[in-house]
Amino acid sequence: MNRAAVAIFLVVLCSGCPKRIEFGPEGELTDADTVYQRVVKNQENVVTLEGDAKLRAELPDQSGTLSMFIAVTRPAMLHLETFDFFNRPLASLVSDGQRFGLYQADTNTWYQGPASPANVSRFLPVMLPGEELVPIMLGQVPLIPPERMTLELDRKKGVYVLTLHRGQATQVLDVHTKYLRIMKSQVRGIPGYDLGFEDFLEQGGLIFPGRVSLEAKQAKTKLQVRYQQIKLNARPDLTLYELVPPEGARVVEVDEAGRELPAGAPASGSSAPLAPGS
Structure with missing residues (x-):
């Protein structure tokens, strides 16, 4: 067998090899509820984030990347700033x-009003309430x-596959x-995002x-935040969340639906957020 044939044989052989899987200190877990509880606990250990990032947005009519400063604090405190190529x-x-x-x-122009999904989407093109957007930016889902759950080990991908079931939704x-x-x-069975x-x-x-x-398939929208220099769980600077024009x-x-109001008019209206899914 010549060298080229040997190389091809090795590539084909290795492509069929199972991926080496590294487990945590408890070893391989086989109980769905145990994995679920560990996931929930590990999601809750980050409560604040501050630093720089790159925001990539792909929309039906345009796409691009911007520099961004981020400060978020659970449950729903947000401070986001975007800059152009020249840092303006x-x-x-x-x-x-x-x-x-x-x-x-x-x-x-400074817009102000209720922190509804419609108003938050003036900055990011997704209809999400702050109490859902903040955890996502903190790496949480x-x-x-769940009414019930199942667990599998996907050896090819090297991941646990934990499936939550509730009614028709998974x-x-x-x-x-x-x-x-x-x-x-x-998520399947309800509209939303992946x-x-x-x-x-x-x-x-x-x-x-x-x-x-984040991908909202129905809206044909993809957002990606790539963190650069960040601090986690530092004491939050509450002045960043002051609403001062x-x-x-x-x-x-503006009202909850994002409609401009005449001077002195009370805010009104409503807007429903997306549910997690696609």
Whole structure:
């Protein structure tokens, strides 16, 4: 057998080999509820994040990448700023969990009102409430309350596959076998979005994904946040969440549906958020 044939044989042979799987200190887990409880616990250990990131957005009519500063604190406090290629500010979003403020630099306009999904989506093109967006940016997955669950070990992919069932809805979770952190979430049976977590890093004893992606297939929208220099679980700077319009900016009050209100009018309206899924 010549060298070329040997090389081809080895490639074919190795492609069929099972992936080496590294488990945590408990070894291989076979109980679905045990994996579920570990996942829930490991998701809850990050409560604040502050630092720099790259935001990649793919929309039906455009796509691009922006630099972004992020500060988030559970349960729903947000401070996001985007910058162009020349590091000039484009927009900023602030929310204390109840109300939001959005500044758009190109029009020197400050929008403020309830922190509803419709208003948060003025900054990010997904209809999510802050109390759902913040955990996602902290590397956490909103989980459907399971009525039952099943567990498999996918040796080819090297992950646990934990499936949650509730009525007609299912949520399939790819779980890291060592860190017991969710790497992928897909929900079927209800509308919503899929989530992916990659490039896990360790900081201060915490395991955290360096890349978070969200795909809303119905809206043909993909978002990806790639973290660069961040701090986890530091004491939050509460001044970042103060809703103060920039001096000289035009202030516009909006209702829950994002409709502009005349001066002095009370906010009203409603907007329903997406459920996790695709």
